[in-house]
Amino acid sequence: MKTRFKIHKTIGLVMLFVLALTSCTDDLNIVPNDDQTTLSEDLFNDEAAYKQVLAGVYANLALTGTDGGGSSNLKNIDAGTSQFGRVLLYVQTLSADQMIWSYENDPGTREIQRNLWTAQNPLLLGMFSRAHLSIALANNFLRETTDAKLDSRNVSTSVRNEIPAYRAEARLMRAMAYYYMMDIFGKANFVTEDDALNSQPPVYGRAELFSFIESELLAIDSDLVNSRQNEYGRADKAVAYMILAKMYLNAQVYVGTDRNADCLSYCEKIIGGGYSLATNYLHNFMADNNTNSATNEIIFPIISDGFTTQNFGPTTVMINGSVGSIEVNGAEVGVGAGGWGGALRVRKQFVELFDGSFADDTRNTIISEGRPIDINDISDKDSGYIIQKYSNATSTGGFGVDQTFVDTDFPLFRLADVYLMYAEAHLRGGGGSASTALGYVNALRTRANNSNMITAAGLTLDFILDERSRELHWEAHRRQDLIRYNKFTGGNYNWAWKGNGSNGISLPAHFDVYPIPTASMAANPNLTQNTGY
Incomplete structure (x- = not known):
């Protein structure tokens, strides 16, 4: 069992959230106004509850309910279509050029991977609702930890001394949820702790969300725990810096402003926080990535535990799903031999990024023998190559505690991404040092056992985009990257099954943001549909 921030202690608390949601959401079907969860005053008679309730905010990233992986605390939304990391993976990775899901009868997946989505897609409703539940929690x-509340409960000095950091973490988790809403949907229901319960929330667009997230993350800096000094699984300064760096790198998309200098500055802050690359690339994606050398690299994980936090999250999906239908190689990666029968494969364009000098690159986990590279029929699980990046095996030769629900944490943010962001921001005119940028990229190549070092002439923006795919594939970044490079919509770059064409076709520009789910608009009349849908 993993030693980490114990989100499993909040199971009873999450049940309170479920009861509260169920009791007051009949008219809205999902989180009412996305901000109506209430907590019992009796809960805080035990001062340990403050940390446990904070853990409940984190738990919403991993858990979907209190009765195992198949339960959901979002009314009328299935657990499989609303686990935070899983739907994030779908909207950011399955929608792009790296991944194919074989079983298109699974709700919403066909439309996402063929770029045919509509406002009725259940995965989009799951993403919208789960992010807003993070905001609500x-x-x-924050409402329950004001000075007035703490005074009324006569909270001890020792606990009160912890509250500023707890509140900063809650604000960070809220800012992160708004960040994903800004990126994915371009707008969000906007509510803070200062708003009255049961009020109809206003809607913030990208410019307003950008301003709020930035101001929040800057405001909480002094109260956050220093980088790498918090419990594993809890946020610290580096997590806030990571969100800021990503916002600034994509600021031209979000608000039409070049913020590459700020991106580079925050990359430097993260790098200066004491992180280092895992000694082995694959350590980042193994069952003991909370204790092996990956703890030096992972900035923020979504926790997965095959015993105490069972869920159908991204690592459970990817490890079981990437077991080949021909290879039946599940025993190698610590799940059932057949896994999920070839549910996941990779698209041709991703495979081609590993042509040439990548045969011994440890990032190249492609399995191709006996398989055609092309996927002419998505339901044919024997066509297309598979990969074995994620594993439920440990770096010491063991396996996770369960053969379905894996122990492998999902590395939402890690240092390798920061290295590549630094290089890209530098190339986009953000300053910094050319030799430093080159050194960071080649450090990744050295760690990957790839002797093909990049020269200054080879360090171009197009190279960075390809290298980001080689380094960060299946980590929920690709859609965002392609949009920033103007290659997601339009016809500048087509991949297999883009736009439902077997060889790929152009997508309309409005597909750079997803539609607002119909059920979410019904819940809040202030929400309007994105242009083009």
């Missing part, structure tokens, strides 16, 4: 924690 954070807001409630």
Whole structure:
């Protein structure tokens, strides 16, 4: 069992959230106004509850309910279509050029991977609702930890001394949820702890969300724990810096402003926080990535535990799903021999990024023998190559505790991404040092056992985009990257099954943001549909 921030202690608390949601959401079907969860005053008679309720905010990233991986605390939304990391993976990776899901009868997957989505897609509803539940849980924690509330409960000095850091973490988790809403949907219901319960929330667009997230993350800096000094699985300064760096790198998309200099500055802050690359690339994706050398690299994980936090999250999906239908190689990666029968494969364009000098590159986990590279029929699980990046095996030769629900944490943010962001921001005119940028890229190549070092002439923006795919594939970044490079919509770059064409076709520009789910608009009349849908 993993030693980490114990989100499993909040199971009973999450049940309170479920009861509260169920009791007051009949008219809205999902989180009412996305901010109506309430907590019992009796809960805080035990001062340990403050940390446990904070853990509940984190738990929403991993858990979907209290009765195992198949339960959901979002009314009328299935657990499989609303686990935060899983739907994030779908909207950011399955929609792009790296991944194919074989079983298109699974709700919403066909439309996402063929770029045919509509406002009725259940995966989009899951993403919208789960992010807003994070906001609701954070807001409630903040309401319950004001000075007035703490005074009324006569909270001890020792606990009160912890509250500023707890509140900063809750605000960070709320800011992160708004960041994903800004990126994926371009707008969000906007609620803070200062808003009255049961009020109809206003809607913030990208410019307003950008301003709020930036101001929040800057405001909480002094109260956050220093980088790498918090419990594993809890946020610290580096997590806030990571969100800021990503916002600034994509600021031209979000608000039409070049913020590459700020991106580079925050990359430097993260790098200066004491992180280092894992000694082995694959350590980042193994069952003991909370204790092996990956702890030096992972900045923020979504926790997965095959015993205490069972869920159908991204690592469970990817490890079981990437077991080949021909290879039946599940025993090698610590799940059932057949896994999920070839559910996941990779698209041709991703495979081609590993042509040439990548045969011994440890990032190249492609399995191709006996398989055609092309996927002419998505339901044919024997066509297309598979990969074995994620594993439920440990770096010491063991395996996770369960053969379905894996122990492998999902590395939402890690240092390798920061290295590549630094290089890209430098190339986009953000300053910094050319030799430093080159050194960071080649450090990744050295770690990957690839002797093909990049020269200054080879360090171009197009190279960085390809290298980001080689380094960060299946980590929920690709859609965002392609949009920033103007290669997601339009016809500048087509991949297999883009736009439902077997060889790829152009996508309309409005597909750079997803539609607002119909059910979410019904819940809040202030929400309007994105242009083009």
